[in-house]
Amino acid sequence: MTAQRVCALSDLEQDAAVRFEVDGVAMAVVLDSNGEVHAIGDTCTHGDISLAEGFIDGDTLECWAHGSAFSLRTGKPLNLPAYEPVPVFAVVIDGDDVIIDPAVKVEL
Template sequence: MSEQFACNVSDLKPGTLVQSYLTAADGSEVAVAVARSDDGEFYAINDICSHGEVSLAEGEIIGCEVECWAHGARFDLRTGEATELPAIDPVDAYPVHIDGERVLVDVDNPITSGIKENA
């Protein structure tokens, strides 16, 4: 699979997030938080906080980051990088394509992977 429909552009006002479930090529379901920043840019990251295992789509957008509602961890919407404790592990960030009114996300080709590699 490649790009999949995640939501409509009109579903996301600037500064908001929605949760979407997409199917990866291996058949697994991937929970995705689709975000529209205050400046109108669209982003998609794995919806599950790497610290508290709760939905990031329920969090708040602050600049180009999403703040987890449970413990205040923050993640960069562009890269998935954990930017605020208590989270230290990143989450996957996915490519987003706007096709008219449709927001498409590719969960099979992450921009960055949330898997930390040992140095």
């Protein structure tokens, strides 16, 4: 796996998640209200639901189906019913390009 351009920064809407697949890895990419871009695993660890269809609140992404919220920074669930974290991927912004390598996970 190698780093790939997934989209233009200008393609992302603030406080919205977009699903991308990079080298077979599904991820939710979010431009938060502070202008930071985050990439986390797209599948809720509780219900096998796409997190990109969820709701952004600050630096959390909430699963629309059962309400589990995940930290965009750590991937850790912040409430039940999920108790397993989702992976967090390193994001590089190069000009207007959002570049993500699914093999580079952020460990916190």
